[in-house]
Amino acid sequence: MSVRVRFAPSNTGRLHLGNVRTALFNYLFARNQGGTFILRIEDTDRARSRDEYTEAITDALEWLGMTPDEGPIFQTDRMDRYREAVDRLIDEGHAYRCYATPEELEAEREKAIAEGRKPKYSGKWRDRTDHPEDQPYTVRIKMPQEGQITIDDMVQGEVTVDVEELDDFIIMRSDGTPTYNFVVVVDDAAMEISHVIRGDDHLNNTFRQVPVYRALGHEPPRFAHLPLIDGLSKRGGSASIQDYREQGYLSEALVNYLSRLGWSHGDQELFSHDELVEYFGFDSVGRSPSNFDRDKLDWVNSEWMKKLPASELAECWIPFLERKGFDVEHDEQLVAIVNLMRDRAKTLVELTEESSYFFSADFDYDQKAVDKWMSADLKPAIEALIEGLEEIDDWNSDAIGTLYRAVGDEYDLGLAKLAQPTRISLTGSTSSPSVFSLVATFDRDEVIRRLHAGTELL
Ligand code: GLU
Numbered sequence: 300m301s302v303r304v305r306f307a308p309s310n311t312g313r314l315h316l317g318n319v320r321t322a323l324f325n326y327l328f329a330r331n332q333g334g335t336f337i338l339r340i341e342d343t344d345r346a347r348s349r350d351e352y353t354e355a356i357t358d359a360l361e362w363l364g365m366t367p368d369e370g371p372i373f374q375t376d377r378m379d380r381y382r383e384a385v386d387r388l389i390d391e392g393h394a395y396r397c398y399a400t401p402e403e404l405e406a407e408r409e410k411a412i413a414e415g416r417k418p419k420y421s422g423k424w425r426d427r428t429d430h431p432e433d434q435p436y437t438v439r440i441k442m443p444q445e446g447q448i449t450i451d452d453m454v455q456g457e458v459t460v461d462v463e464e465l466d467d468f469i470i471m472r473s474d475g476t477p478t479y480n481f482v483v484v485v486d487d488a489a490m491e492i493s494h495v496i497r498g499d500d501h502l503n504n505t506f507r508q509v510p511v512y513r514a515l516g517h518e519p520p521r522f523a524h525l526p527l528i529d530g531l532s533k534r535g536g537s538a539s540i541q542d543y544r545e546q547g548y549l550s551e552a553l554v555n556y557l558s559r560l561g562w563s564h565g566d567q568e569l570f571s572h573d574e575l576v577e578y579f580g581f582d583s584v585g586r587s588p589s590n591f592d593r594d595k596l597d598w599v600n601s602e603w604m605k606k607l608p609a610s611e612l613a614e615c616w617i618p619f620l621e622r623k624g625f626d627v628e629h630d631e632q633l634v635a636i637v638n639l640m641r642d643r644a645k646t647l648v649e650l651t652e653e654s655s656y657f658f659s660a661d662f663d664y665d666q667k668a669v670d671k672w673m674s675a676d677l678k679p680a681i682e683a684l685i686e687g688l689e690e691i692d693d694w695n696s697d698a699i700g701t702l703y704r705a706v707g708d709e710y711d712l713g714l715a716k717l718a719q720p721t722r723i724s725l726t727g728s729t730s731s732p733s734v735f736s737l738v739a740t741f742d743r744d745e746v747i748r749r750l751h752a753g754t755e756l757l
Contacts, residue, residue, distance in 0.1 A: 302334025303493050306360075306367070307483070310340050311347040313355045313539035316591065317498065317528050319363065320557045324525060325496045326365040327558070327579035334493070338370035339486060343476070345375070359540045363550045364572060372490070374482055381477040384485045384515065385438050385470060393514035394470060396436040397424040420466040438471040440481070440511055448506050453523035453581040455499065460506045468507055480504050484511040492520050499524035523581055528560050530591040547646030549615060551607065552600040560589040569602055601645040609637045619651045625658035635740045639732050657741065660749060662727040664756065672719040672729070673756045680710040681720060681757070685750050694743055696735040703735065724753025 306322040308314060314322070329336040338360065342348040353371065360366060388394035397420075399407075404420070411418040425441060442465050449459040470481035477485075483504075487495060495505075502524045512519040543553060555570050563585070564570070564578045604612065613633045620627045627633055636657050637650075644650035656662055687702040703717055718734040725746065731737050738746055 300493055302329060302332040303337065303491050304329050304334060304496055305337040305339050305370075305487070305490060305492050307339040307341050307486075307497070308356055309344060309347075310342050310349060310352040310356060311344055312352055313541055314359050315531065315539055316543075316553075316557060317531055319359070319540050319553070320528065320560050321497055321525060322360060322365055323363075323554060323557050324523070324562070324579075324584070327575055328494065328496060328523075328581070329368075330576040331579045335368045336365070337372065337490060337492075338367035339372045339374070339490070340370075341374055341479075341483075343374050343479070343482060348375075355539070355541060359544075362544065363540070363554055365554075372486075374486065377482075377486065378477075380489065381482055381485055382471075382475070385477065385481075388440065388470070388514055389438065391514075392441075394438050394440050395425055395427075395467075396430055397439045397467075397469075398431055398434055398436045399424060417464075420468075422467050425467060435473040437469045437473050439467040440470050440514060442467050442507075442510050448509050450502075450505055450509065450522055452502075453494075453521055454526070454584050454586060455502065455524050456586070458502065465507060465510075470511070480507045481511060484508045484515065487520060488512060488515050488517040494521045494523060496523040496525065499526055523584070525561055525584065526586060526588045528591050529588045547619060547648035547650070548596070548600050549603045549607065549612075549647070552596070552603040555603065556596045556599045560591070561585055569599070569606070597645045604641045604644060604646075604650070609634045609641070612641060613637045616647050616650060619647045620658060623651060623655065623658075625655075627658065632740070632742070639736055639740050643732070656726040660745075660752075664723060665728040668719070668723050668729045669756050672716075672723060673753070675757050677712070677716065677720060678754060678757050680706055680712055680717060681750060681754055683709065684717060684721075685747055688738075688743065688746060688750075691743075694739060696733070696739040699738050700735040720753060720757075721750065723756070724749045 304325040306325045308318055308322075326336050328334070338357070340353055340356070342353070357371060385394065389396070399420075407421055408418040420439070424439070430436075443462045445462060447459050447461050448465075449457055451457050468480065469478055471477050486492075505522055505524070509519045540553070544550075551572070554572070554575070558570060558575050558579070559568065561584050562579065563583055570578070607615075610629075613629055613636075616637065617627055617629060617633075636654055640650060640654045643653050683706050684702070687706060688699070691698045691702060703714065706712075707714055707717055719729050721734055721738065722729050722731045725731070725737060725741060741749075
């Protein structure tokens with residue numbers, strides 16, 4: 300049997316982390332099994348569905364490296380199919396027209412509640428053939444009348460419900476529109492979905508859906524209902540995936556972090572895409588809810604900031620720099636800045652803040668640092684440094700280090716006496732990476748310009 304899975308968001312909003320975790324488990328399972336990953340947009344809620352959300356969903360999946368193999372398939376394009384399926388079920392005696400009026404149903408409901416019973420449609424039209432003409436009707440599915448429905452869920456194990464709990468639910472409303480629990484099954488059957496992987500908030504729907512598969516003449520697929528993620532509404536966890544992207548999280552890190560919400564592989568925390576595909580399986584998906592932990596996400600992101608090839612990280616970073624108004628190109632210098640600075644930031648936003656002095660000399664000097672380190676007696680030594688820097692043949696940190704040590708010896712100054720004023724001149728403060736690398740990462744002309752400007756502070 301070939302594995303075919305689908306991710307089926309509605310396009311009434313952007314994807315949040317919970318949706319993306321569902322998409323990811325579908326994607327990883329498909330890749331692990333050599334199967335097909337399909338995107339279906341559940342857009343039957345016409346009042347709330349928006350094309351812009353469809354676009355946000357497909358963009359997000361692409362950014363995360365989970366481009367579907369098939370789709371997007373839209374439910375609103377398939378209305379004829381649903382109607383055909385309803386007609387067929389009526390013809391074959393698996394569904395029936397119900398002429399009960401809303402008032403009648405409401406009265407039944409109130410009566411049940413008053414008598415302490417669970418409200419449930421009585422099935423009064425199930426076997427009737429005396430259909431009134433020209434009266435509105437709904438179509439209901441015939442649920443089995445006795446026994447139990449058991450699902451052997453890949454995550455939850457065996458789950459059983461007594462059919463007593465279920466009633467003949469509406470599959471088509473009186474206005475001719477099909478209902479959610481019906482269209483999902485028609486689609487999953489038509490798309491030959493082998494495994495339905497979704498949040499466990501859908502488990503109750505599954506008991507209604509299984510008899511619909513059977514009525515349609517299909518074996519139900521396997522199911523995997525994923526435990527919810529706790530804490531998503533707190534600390535910004537409910538934000539959309541696009542928000543995380545804008546906050547400077549890397550797609551590799553989000554995928555890595557989300558993979559661990561419910562799934563594990565020993566105590567390994569960091570996974571490449573290929574490792575996830577290789578190791579993923581439902582044997583290692585747990586039944587208990589997982590917790591959204593922003594600090595851990597930050598940690599995973601900072602690890603990916605170190606792991607990604609510098610040139611790739613630079614590529615991801617450019618939009619953040621451009622948003623700050625910095626005019627940058629993907630060149631050797633940008634890659635050098637990435638290499639020098641990436642350990643100092645957890646996100647691309649932080650990297651931008653930490654590194655802004657490379658792109659603009661428009662910063663304030665830290666006055667405390669100036670008072671401490673910029674003393675007038677250093678002037679001759681700094682001037683000697685500037686002269687030496689102008690003459691270095693190979694602009695690299697070794698040559699720059701050699702020059703600093705030579706000037707230090709000549710003026711009998713410890714390295715810090717030259718290093719700190721250099722840092723302040725180049726960056727505004729004393730907190731920066733190794734000074735020789737820092738100098739080497741700037742253009743020579745810019746270093747000299749800033750050192751000259753710095754001497755004004757002496
Ligand atoms: N549109 C449903 C949701 O977003 C999909 C449920 C399913 O996967 O069957 O929750």
